[in-house]
Amino acid sequence: MAEKSTNVPRPPRGPRGRGVEKPKDAVGTFKRLLVYFKDYIVPIAIGLICVAISSLANVASNYFLKPIINEAIIPFIGHENPDLTRLIQILLTMLAIYIAGTVATYFQRRLLGDMAAKVQEKIRTNVFDHMQTLPLKYYDTHSTGDMMSRFTNDIGTLRMMLSQSMPQLLSSVITFVGVFITMLFLSWKLMLIVIVMLIIMTLALRVITKHSVSYFIKQQRVTGEVNGYIQEMIDGQKVIKVFNHEDTAIHDFDGLNDELNRCASNAQFLGGIMWPLTGNLAYLQYAIISVVGAGMVISGTMDVGTIGSFLQYSRTVTQPLNMITQQASTILNALAGAERIFALLDADPEVDEGTITLVNVKYGPNGELLETEERTDIWGWKETLEDGSTSIRLLKGDVRFDHVTFAYEEGHPVLNDISLYAKPGQKIAFVGSTGAGKTTITNLINRFYDVQEGTITYDGFDVKKIKKDDLRHSLAMVLQDTHLFTGTVMDNIRYGRLDATDDECIAAAKLANADFFISHLPQGYQTMITGDGENLSQGQRQLLAIARAAVADPPVLILDEATSSIDTRTERLIELGMDGLMKGRTVFVIAHRLSTVRNSNAIMVLEHGKIIERGDHDSLIADKGRYYQLYTGMFELS
Ligand SMILES: Nc1ncnc2c1ncn2[C@@H]1O[C@H](COP(=O)(O)OP(=O)(O)OP(=O)(O)O)[C@@H](O)[C@H]1O
Ligand SMILES: [Mg+2]
Incomplete structure (x- = not known):
């Protein structure tokens, strides 16, 4: 397509846009797939025997023309009462072979189809389970579309390969x-x-394929x-309409469509x-065979039955060859897909070297902390010491950053030398312009990402030493x-x-x-939410998110206020909601409205990943610095 200047962004190439793919290591990938077959060795073996039986039955059926002509027809030409015994004999044998072939085909399809479906299910489960263990960094660097295509295209092609291409390849051979x-x-x-x-x-x-393949590849890519x-x-209909890009979209689509048409018709x-x-x-x-064969029959070097049978075979001999080439390319494609699936399965899961766990505790007779199974709403950190004994420390919600530096991508630090502390029950607010690193700070507390330098401690423990699940259990987050x-x-x-x-949910x-x-x-609380809350307003969605955090009832709370504009009444509701939730907890709040931060114990003003000012509202106003500018210059911070 000719390059056109356009405001509609180029679509990313779809997963099928890569053309005909070859696996990097077909043998290795296939060997790895074998692991999935080990529970199905018996059905696979029977299935493959069935493939062999049905193929051989297919081959054998053409042969019978020879004895029919030679033994059951020619000897009786011109006879008044021909003996049909031989003919019936042969026909019955043929029937038996056909039946055997059909039964074998049925079982082959059934057994191998079932096996393929089960293997598909197992791989799908493995991939999904593994995806839940991947660190967020993996999601940052891999697009949703790409990951989706593992589930749809790649696993689907693999199943086709197992249930159809492989048996057909074997059968053709x-x-x-x-x-x-x-x-x-x-x-x-x-x-x-x-x-x-x-x-x-x-x-x-080969000559034709060489030319057509390039068109086929192009067709697939387009x-x-x-x-x-x-x-x-x-997906972007709303944005297209907002900017009146319908015509450009149509124009660009026409271009792509034309190109597809060209490639498709050439191919x-x-x-x-x-x-x-x-x-x-x-x-x-x-x-040629007929002429030469007829010559041979006439000269007496060949019988009529043989030439009949041979001609029959000569018509089918090319079929399996075509099949083999076709199936081989499907199999290569499927193996390339399997390689991508394995690459996802090989992606390193989130590491969790933490040993400290979160437990419910109660006070013993002498005021000591005792671990308990019941829900006491008092939490403790359980640490196993080197000598095997355990100690329990009360969860208070004391969070400290000590000279923390962090980068999502190496060489581009987003946070620089951040030090701060939040004492139990304190409310710490972060303000600063968009992209300053506010959300990033909160992502480090619950270890969505790990710091590169410095430490973050929680009640005196390095967060890296706390089991991730338990760490996240102790914090609730209202995400941006x-x-x-x-x-x-x-x-x-x-x-x-x-x-x-239900009552607890309603209370929350x-x-x-x-x-x-x-x-x-x-339908009140029973109203169905569809498609990420499309049937709710932005503010309502946020209120639900706050309720969700409230029901978790965590000692530490992180609120990342959404930047969206909401009506003042909802804004006030959200503010009240947040206030209700904040009581008695350590809270990190990222606010875009100064009204929310004003009553915090400490306000951190962030700029380019550095804390440039800190203090409470009054002292920051008195300093007449960035906070003062933000507060007096405009009401909204971003
Ligand atoms: N997953 C990510 N991978 C790479 N870079 C990221 C990622 N998330 C954020 N960043 C970058 O880190 C910087 C800080 O982002 P962050 O989300 O912490 O900003 P913020 O202060 O919360 O902004 P806002 O007020 O808009 O929410 C930005 O420059 C952003 O581009
Ligand atoms: Mg943010």
């Missing part, structure tokens, strides 16, 4: 070898003609682009002449971009703590000030 040997056995002289013709056909096909473009345009044309060409060559071969799952409002609140009762919603709007929804 057996058929070809069987047919070849039988033909040699029938007449090696006529076979010479077939071999020469096969060589000519292969050469002719198809990927067209699909990617359509997907992006569907079709070359693909189209392939069959007539091989077809004609096959007829030519048939004619709220995400809701498909389910009822109640389910979404309960996501904060799965064993919370009341605390978060979400109860009011929920009770006005058509």
Whole structure:
């Protein structure tokens, strides 16, 4: 497509846009796949035996023309009462072979199909389970579309390979070898003609394929682009309409569509002449064999049955060869997909070297802390010491950053030498312009990412020493971009703590000030939320996210306020919701509205990953620095 200047971004190349792919290490990948077969060795073995039986039955069926002509027809030509015993004998044998072939085909499909479906399920489970263990960094560097295509395209192609391509390849090889040997056995002289013709056909096909393959690859790539473009345009419909880019989108799509049309018709044309060409060559071969064979029959060096049977075989000998090339390329493609699946499975999971765990505690008779199974709402950190004994320290919510430096990508530090502390029950606010690193700080506390320099301690423990699950259990986060799952409002609140009762969820919603709007929804708490909360407003989604954090009832809370503008009434509701939630906890709050931060114990002003000012509201105003500018210059911080 000619380059056009356009404001609509280029669609990314879809996963199918890579053209015909070759695996880097086909043998190694296949060996790795074998692991998945080990539970199905018996059905696979029976399935493969069935493949062999049905292929051989197929080969054998053509042979019977020879005894039928030679033994059941020719001896009785002109007889008044021909003896049909031999004919019936042969026909019954043929019937038996056909039945055996059909039964074998049925079991082959059934057994191998089942095996492929089970292997597919197992791989899908493995991939999904592994995805849950991957660090966020993996998601940062791999697009959703790419990961989705592991689940859809790659695993699907793999199943096709196991259930269809592999058995067909084997069947084609057996058929070809069987047919070849039988033909040699029938007449090696006529076979010479077939071999020469096969060589000519292969050469002719190679010439055409060389040209058509490039068009097919291009066609596949452009198809990927067209699909990617359509997907992006569907996803981005709102933005397209906002900026009136409908015409540009149509124009660009036309360009891509034209290109696809061009590649497709060229590919079709070359693909189209392939069959007539091989077809004609096959007829030519048939004619030559007929003439030569007839000559041989007349001269008495061959019987009629043999030439009949041979001609029959000569028509089918090329079929398995075509099949083999076709299936081989499908298999290579599937192995390339399997390689990508394995690459995902090989991606390093999130490391968790933490040993300190979170436990429920209660006070013993002498005021000492005792671990308990019951939910006491008092939490403790349980540390196993070197001598095997355990000690329990009360969870207070004291968080400190000590000279922390962090970069998402090496060489581009986002946080520089950050030091701060939050004492239990304190409210620490972060303010600063967009991209300053506020969200990043909170991502480090719960170890979404690990610091490169410095340490973060939680109640005196380095966060790296705390088991990740337990660390995250002790903190609740209201993320900047709220995400809701498909389910009822109640389910979404309960996501904060799965064993919370309905009453606890409702209490949490009341605390978060979400109860009011929920009770006005058509089905109240049972209202279904679809597609990430599309049926709710931005503010309502946030209130639900706060309720979700409230139900978790954590000692430490991180609130990353969304930047979206919401009406002042909802804003006030959210503020009240947050205030309700903050009481008695250590809170990190990232606020874009100064009204939210004003009553914090300490306010950190961040700029380019550095804390440039700190203090409470009054002292920062008195300093007349950046905070003062932000506060007096504009109401909104970003
Ligand atoms: N996952 C990521 N990978 C690489 N860089 C990132 C990632 N997330 C954030 N950044 C970069 O880190 C910097 C700080 O981002 P951060 O999200 O902490 O900003 P913020 O202060 O929360 O901004 P906002 O007020 O807009 O929420 C930005 O320059 C951003 O481009
Ligand atoms: Mg942010």
